Amino acid sequence: MRLLPLRTISSRFLTTGNKAQLLLAKKANCGLSANFESYKSVLQRCVVEKSITKTRAVHNHMKQTGFPHLSLGNKLIDAYLNCGSVDEARQVFDDMIHPHVVSWNSLMSAYIRLKRSQDAVSLYRKIFMVSILPDEFTFSSIFKAFSDLKLVNGGRATHGHLVVLGLEGSNMFMSSALVDMYAKFGMMQEALFTYEAISVKDVVLATALIVGYTQNGEDLKALGIFEEMVNCGIKANDFTFASVLIACGNLENLSFGRLIHGLTLRSGFHSRIAPATSLISMYSKCLLVEDSLKIFNEIVNPNTVAWTAMIGCLLHSHREEEALQFLLSMIRSSVKPNAFTLSTALRGCATLALFELVKQIHASAMKLGLETNRYICATLIDSYGKSGHVGIARMVFDSLAFPDLVSVNSLIYGYAQDGDGMEAIRLFYMIKGLGIEPNNATYVNVLSACSNSGMLEEGHQVFSFLVADHKPGPSTDLYACMVDLLGRAGRLHEAAELIARVQKPDKILWRTLLGACKIHGEVSMAKWAADKVLELDPGDDATYILLSNVYASLGQWKEVTSLKCLMRERKLKKDPAVSWIHVNQEIHTFMAGDMSHAKSELIYEELKELVEKTKDLGYVPDTRFVLQDMDEFEKERSLLYHSEKLAVTYGVLSNSGKMTLSLIPNPKQ
DNA sequence: GCTCGTATCG
Numbered sequence: 047m048r049l050l051p052l053r054t055i056s057s058r059f060l061t062t063g064n065k066a067q068l069l070l071a072k073k074a075n076c077g078l079s080a081n082f083e084s085y086k087s088v089l090q091r092c093v094v095e096k097s098i099t100k101t102r103a104v105h106n107h108m109k110q111t112g113f114p115h116l117s118l119g120n121k122l123i124d125a126y127l128n129c130g131s132v133d134e135a136r137q138v139f140d141d142m143i144h145p146h147v148v149s150w151n152s153l154m155s156a157y158i159r160l161k162r163s164q165d166a167v168s169l170y171r172k173i174f175m176v177s178i179l180p181d182e183f184t185f186s187s188i189f190k191a192f193s194d195l196k197l198v199n200g201g202r203a204t205h206g207h208l209v210v211l212g213l214e215g216s217n218m219f220m221s222s223a224l225v226d227m228y229a230k231f232g233m234m235q236e237a238l239f240t241y242e243a244i245s246v247k248d249v250v251l252a253t254a255l256i257v258g259y260t261q262n263g264e265d266l267k268a269l270g271i272f273e274e275m276v277n278c279g280i281k282a283n284d285f286t287f288a289s290v291l292i293a294c295g296n297l298e299n300l301s302f303g304r305l306i307h308g309l310t311l312r313s314g315f316h317s318r319i320a321p322a323t324s325l326i327s328m329y330s331k332c333l334l335v336e337d338s339l340k341i342f343n344e345i346v347n348p349n350t351v352a353w354t355a356m357i358g359c360l361l362h363s364h365r366e367e368e369a370l371q372f373l374l375s376m377i378r379s380s381v382k383p384n385a386f387t388l389s390t391a392l393r394g395c396a397t398l399a400l401f402e403l404v405k406q407i408h409a410s411a412m413k414l415g416l417e418t419n420r421y422i423c424a425t426l427i428d429s430y431g432k433s434g435h436v437g438i439a440r441m442v443f444d445s446l447a448f449p450d451l452v453s454v455n456s457l458i459y460g461y462a463q464d465g466d467g468m469e470a471i472r473l474f475y476m477i478k479g480l481g482i483e484p485n486n487a488t489y490v491n492v493l494s495a496c497s498n499s500g501m502l503e504e505g506h507q508v509f510s511f512l513v514a515d516h517k518p519g520p521s522t523d524l525y526a527c528m529v530d531l532l533g534r535a536g537r538l539h540e541a542a543e544l545i546a547r548v549q550k551p552d553k554i555l556w557r558t559l560l561g562a563c564k565i566h567g568e569v570s571m572a573k574w575a576a577d578k579v580l581e582l583d584p585g586d587d588a589t590y591i592l593l594s595n596v597y598a599s600l601g602q603w604k605e606v607t608s609l610k611c612l613m614r615e616r617k618l619k620k621d622p623a624v625s626w627i628h629v630n631q632e633i634h635t636f637m638a639g640d641m642s643h644a645k646s647e648l649i650y651e652e653l654k655e656l657v658e659k660t661k662d663l664g665y666v667p668d669t670r671f672v673l674q675d676m677d678e679f680e681k682e683r684s685l686l687y688h689s690e691k692l693a694v695t696y697g698v699l700s701n702s703g704k705m706t707l708s709l710i711p712n713p714k715q
Numbered sequence: 716g717c718t719c720g721t722a723t724c725g
Contacts, residue, residue: 422723452723456723485724486725
């Protein structure tokens with residue numbers, strides 16, 4: 047057997063002068079066993095250098111020279127895996143008659159790293175057929191594959207194998223993986239049992255259990271384990287802090303959150319990205335945006351997750367414009383948004399009804415290949431609907447391979463807002479066919495669609511569906527929807543009877559009835575409903591306004607005045623209503639009677655014209671609800687000042703060309 | 716070999 051070419055590969059593929067080369071040169075002519083050692087060290091070199099070309103070259107050289115390359119199969123597998131070529135590693139593995147358990151383990155963990163959990167599980171299942179026994183390394187990686195694939199039974203059976211082999215409780219890594227798997231399955235009983243089977247615990251094991259509790263909504267228990275861990279003298283790491291802070295946020299337990307914040311500062315983990323991100327979200331949930339901002343500003347290089355958390359935090363505190371500014375800053379600093387970022391940002395667009403921005407984010411999502419993500423789709427449907435384009439929302443919905451409940455609910459809401467009650471109802475009956483169970487939000491949306499479209503009969507039908515469906519009976523807010531539907535249709539007594547059927551009517555329910563009384567000028571029932579609301583919440587400013595509207599509509603100005611006095615006494619002030627419109631990428635905000643806009647004069651002039659035109663078309667101003675005691679002419683005028691009318695008029699003006707002369711010329715045009 | 720932070724609907 048000629049083995050001379052070894053010298054060739056050593057000079058071609060290894061850096062000159064290294065040890066492996068010398069070794070090869072020395073042993074080049076000493077027979078097969080010497081070559082075994084030589085190949086072994088060359089392969090070792092390949093493992094370290096992670097060079098796929100070298101590995102392939104050595105592999106080919108072995109085959110060409112007729113060297114029994116499979117005698118070094120485990121090393122070859124190792125080399126290929128280290129170069130990232132799991133399929134070539136698998137090829138070698140399949141050619142081998144008795145791969146060592148280490149090779150089985152390496153391949154399985156490589157598959158799991160590459161998110162090819164199915165391949166890992168298939169491989170695991172083969173191991174028993176070749177009478178090789180899995181070891182603690184096998185178990186510490188394979189459980190992750192079962193949890194990725196949500197194979198509950200397979201995971202439990204594998205736990206069984208471990209017990210049969212007498213490995214239960216023998217290895218920390220294994221138990222941590224097992225705790226993690228059970229936690230991901232939501233089987234916290236089993237997770238706790240596994241945790242307790244280990245007598246001397248470590249930080250990873252404890253953290254796995256803490257994470258499990260927070261992810262399963264058992265935040266108090268998570269804090270309990272953290273305390274236990276601290277008491278045992280186990281030092282928390284960044285993973286631990288990240289999760290414990292989430293638990294504090296979910297519980298809105300600020301004092302504990304601050305305490306943990308202090309601990310992260312003391313241990314230096316506050317500068318790690320994950321705990322810092324959790325701090326942002328903890329303060330966000332406790333509504334301390336300034337604290338979140340402070341944490342965020344201290345992060346040196348915020349990544350996508352940190353940016354996303356901060357955007358979500360601003361939205362949580364209803365600071366939508368700022369949130370969207372943050373999205374822009376993020377993109378400007380070249381941090382790539384992901385599905386989390388875009389679905390979060392879309393929530394802000396939905397609230398502000400920013401159609402243009404929704405389209406832009408939609409386009410970004412497509413560029414990033416995220417247009418099938420269910421969160422993105424659901425928020426797109428929601429935000430297209432809320433910005434007045436339910437047709438596009440429907441197109442997104444129809445593009446879904448598997449529509450889910452949230453996207454259905456969002457679309458129904460879109461139709462409700464669009465006044466298309468029929469389409470909302472149609473969707474409601476359609477999802478039954480898709481096997482989707484409606485939830486509370488579905489019913490709320492469908493009923494408000496019926497309400498907005500005056501579809502009393504259809505609403506009744508949906509409600510009876512609901513009564514039959516829900517074992518404990520519809521929730522109070524669903525009764526409120528039905529009260530609204532009946533009330534608007536003028537069936538006030540039926541609405542009142544419905545409230546009587548509710549165990550503990552809340553203020554929303556009574557206020558809904560009050561709103562209906564307002565529409566139909568039912569003063570005595572209005573007074574009754576208002577008293578009920580104020581019994582439950584004397585500070586409910588909307589109720590005073592509603593009731594005084596009812597009095598005003600009947601000309602009972604004495605009552606209106608006394609209600610106003612009462613509000614002043616109780617130091618109540620209703621926030622003025624605001625309307626806004628998005629024109630030329632700018633938001634213009636208006637309040638009733640607002641003169642602060644630069645184009646106010648033009649706007650009022652145009653509005654007067656518009657109203658005259660609509661009167662010609664048959665519009666009769668409904669002046670019943672104007673608060674002040676004034677004559678008809680004045681009432682009409684005060685209706686003109688309504689914020690929504692001002693905003694719409696500004697929009698009309700902007701598109702009419704009437705304003706171009708007075709605008710500062712745009713250099714881009 | 717094991718553990719982490721960001722997301723959708725009334």
